[in-house]
Amino acid sequence: MSVREAEARPAGREPQAAAEGARRTPSRRLGRNRRAAGKWWVPWLFLAPALILFAYFKFLPMIQAISMSVQEVRPYLGNLYVGGANYSEILSSEGFRSATWNTIVLAVGQTAGSMILGFGLALLVEGQTRKLTFIRSAAFLPVVVPIAVVAELWRIMYHPTGDGLLNQILGLVGLGPSGFINDPDTSLASIVVTGIWRGAPYDMMIFLAGLAGIDRGLYEAAVVDGASTKQRILHVTLPGLRPVFAILFVLAAVRGFRAFTEVFLLTNGGPNGSTEVLMTLIYKLGFEQNRLGIASAGAVLLFLATLVLTVCVQLLRRKKVA
Amino acid sequence: MSAATDTALGLTESTSVGARIAKTVIYSLLFIVFAGPLLALLVSSFNHVSDPTQLSIIPRSPTLDNFKIAFDHGVLKYLANSFFVVGFGLLLQVAVSVLAGYALARKIFPGMTLVMVAILATMMLPEEILALPLTLVLADVPLVHLNLMGTLAGMIVPLGAWAFSILVMTEFMKDVPRELEEAARIDGAGEFRIFAQIVLPLCKPALGVIGVFGFTMIWDQYLLPLLVATNSDSYTLPLALRTLRIDPIVTPGVVMAASLLALLPSVTVFLFFQRSFARGLTAGALKG
Numbered sequence: 001m002s003v004r005e006a007e008a009r010p011a012g013r014e015p016q017a018a019a020e021g022a023r024r025t026p027s028r029r030l031g032r033n034r035r036a037a038g039k040w041w042v043p044w045l046f047l048a049p050a051l052i053l054f055a056y057f058k059f060l061p062m063i064q065a066i067s068m069s070v071q072e073v074r075p076y077l078g079n080l081y082v083g084g085a086n087y088s089e090i091l092s093s094e095g096f097r098s099a100t101w102n103t104i105v106l107a108v109g110q111t112a113g114s115m116i117l118g119f120g121l122a123l124l125v126e127g128q129t130r131k132l133t134f135i136r137s138a139a140f141l142p143v144v145v146p147i148a149v150v151a152e153l154w155r156i157m158y159h160p161t162g163d164g165l166l167n168q169i170l171g172l173v174g175l176g177p178s179g180f181i182n183d184p185d186t187s188l189a190s191i192v193v194t195g196i197w198r199g200a201p202y203d204m205m206i207f208l209a210g211l212a213g214i215d216r217g218l219y220e221a222a223v224v225d226g227a228s229t230k231q232r233i234l235h236v237t238l239p240g241l242r243p244v245f246a247i248l249f250v251l252a253a254v255r256g257f258r259a260f261t262e263v264f265l266l267t268n269g270g271p272n273g274s275t276e277v278l279m280t281l282i283y284k285l286g287f288e289q290n291r292l293g294i295a296s297a298g299a300v301l302l303f304l305a306t307l308v309l310t311v312c313v314q315l316l317r318r319k320k321v322a
Numbered sequence: 323m324s325a326a327t328d329t330a331l332g333l334t335e336s337t338s339v340g341a342r343i344a345k346t347v348i349y350s351l352l353f354i355v356f357a358g359p360l361l362a363l364l365v366s367s368f369n370h371v372s373d374p375t376q377l378s379i380i381p382r383s384p385t386l387d388n389f390k391i392a393f394d395h396g397v398l399k400y401l402a403n404s405f406f407v408v409g410f411g412l413l414l415q416v417a418v419s420v421l422a423g424y425a426l427a428r429k430i431f432p433g434m435t436l437v438m439v440a441i442l443a444t445m446m447l448p449e450e451i452l453a454l455p456l457t458l459v460l461a462d463v464p465l466v467h468l469n470l471m472g473t474l475a476g477m478i479v480p481l482g483a484w485a486f487s488i489l490v491m492t493e494f495m496k497d498v499p500r501e502l503e504e505a506a507r508i509d510g511a512g513e514f515r516i517f518a519q520i521v522l523p524l525c526k527p528a529l530g531v532i533g534v535f536g537f538t539m540i541w542d543q544y545l546l547p548l549l550v551a552t553n554s555d556s557y558t559l560p561l562a563l564r565t566l567r568i569d570p571i572v573t574p575g576v577v578m579a580a581s582l583l584a585l586l587p588s589v590t591v592f593l594f595f596q597r598s599f600a601r602g603l604t605a606g607a608l609k610g
Contacts, residue, residue, distance in 0.1 A: 040431065042429065042513050043434075044425075045425075046422065046429075046517070047421070047426075047437060049417070049418045049421055050418050050421065050422035050482075053483040054441060054444060054483045056464070057480040057483045058483050059440075060455075060464065061458070062447065064455040064459065065451075065452070121352065124348060124349075125352070126331065127329050135353060138353050139357070141357055141360055141589060142360070144538055144585075145588070145589065146542045146588060147544060148560035148584065149581040152577055153359055153360075153363050153581060155374075155567075156377050156578075157359060157362075159374040159375055164375055197355075197359075202603075205603050211329070214330070219330070229332065236330075237330040258449075260450050260545050265564060279451075279545075283545075292454070292458075295454055296455065302451055306451075
């Protein structure tokens with residue numbers, strides 16, 4: 001919708017359009033249609049670069065992943081069809097199961113944390129004053145900082161001794177020192193916190209767009225009816241944001257499922273496998289151990305999980321709307 | 323309409339001293355939590371930080387040594403690689419998207435729905451999951467038999483297939499009035515001229531959106547460059563941060579200096595094009 005907003009409309013087109021409309025005659029219109037319908041290959045010419053690139057770099061890899069997942073990949077020797085053996089092997093492996101569990105914890109933690117905090121932030125910084133605009137921009141910065149930088153920065157802040165930046169802050173309130181990413185008990189939670197730091201401002205921006213779309217008349221009506229702020233949030237704001245919640249849920253959950261870079265750079269799955277997620281496991285299987293068949297099976301399963309999640313949420317939304 | 327009903331919380335209405343202090347505390351806290359770590363990064367890159375515990379937001383004896391050491395480790399070359407990838411990658415992505423968007427928005431042809439659905443479906447394919455088989459394609463591109471592994475081209479070419487940009491361009495181009503196109507056609511303009519001189523110039527806001535988003539997306543990429551860069555010559559700056567950190571003689575201050583160079587381009591783009599950014603954010607999230 002928003003790309004079509006009035007402010008974004010091409011300027012000065014109205015007078016021209018009107019002039020053209022006046023000049024247009026039925027016969028000319030017919031001529032235009034014939035010419036526009038004309039050469040059948042014109043649209044395909046415009047689409048050709050996109051179609052070639054999508055075929056090479058989206059569809060072909062997908063087909064390759066599926067076909068490798070049912071083969072034992074043997075360089076130089078030729079691949080061997082093994083049916084579902086890769087799937088049964090990866091599904092029964094202890095490493096895959098713990099990675100699945102860690103991925104779910106990471107995705108749920110990051111999604112819930114980012115959405116709750118993001119919603120709170122959006123409520124706090126909604127408004128038009130210059131001060132709020134400044135706070136909004138500052139709070140949004142983590143989203144545009146490259147994930148690799150975020151990971152290196154938090155790695156230093158998570159320094160495990162009492163002198164580390166975050167441990168000093170914990171010390172102020174009489175806690176810690178925590179081992180953070182170096183302690184198997186807190187490593188996954190630490191990655192979740194880093195993820196929320198980067199995810200909450202993103203969710204905040206989307207919530208703000210949703211908040212802007214809520215009819216101000218409803219707030220006025222709520223005030224007239226003597227509703228408290230809490231009631232106003234519960235009965236006006238939250239229902240108005242329901243579609244936004246659904247979309248953010250899918251986006252954030254998929255973001256959690258595919259998490260790789262922050263885990264790779266902060267812990268690389270350690271200590272003791274406590275933060276091994278599916279993407280780091282697939283990376284290790286595929287690139288460090290060169291077991292492409294098994295890695296592909298893992299990738300296909302992960303893709304199916306994101307697909308099921310997306311479709312389920314879409315169906316739930318339809319049902320609610322209907 | 324009173325200020326109380328302008329926002330969900332109606333915060334601007336409260337003017338009592340207590341409420342104002344509470345608001346100041348909340349907003350300061352917000353600023354410290356989200357911008358504080360980045361300020362610490364900024365300050366530390368200009369400080370002698372020899373171990374991680376010295377990261378702070380208090381400047382002490384500012385120095386450029388961190389940057390000098392970072393440059394000695396090839397950071398400028400990695401930065402140049404990053405700019406090369408983002409420059410040509412974005413060019414390719416935008417060119418492909420405007421061409422495809424033109425066909426999808428302004429033409430009616432058999433198979434159009436199928437093409438649209440196929441392109442949109444790829445938005446559900448997370449890049450990370452596709453990365454592994456993608457490298458096999460890049461190692462031996464079918465039909466042309468090129469090996470793009472270990473080259474910057476291998477990071478650039480896949481960027482051309484980006485459904486979000488095509489979607490934004492298609493939606494926007496649908497709104498360019500038909501009458502302009504008709505007039506140009508009557509005046510004898512060819513198909514490509516109508517595209518380049520009539521439709522495209524009217525799509526500047528959409529070009530802003532896909533440009534800004536494409537830039538930050540490409541700049542943020544990690545896994546694909548990691549897989550494609552088989553030697554350090556083709557590292558982008560984000561990749562180099564890790565090798566820099568692992569180097570035992572490199573201090574955290576140097577890593578922060580390199581990190582600062584890695585975040586400045588995308589942060590600058592965001593600060594300069596905030597409107598395009600906000601527009602694309604909601605377009606992407608609320609549609610995709």
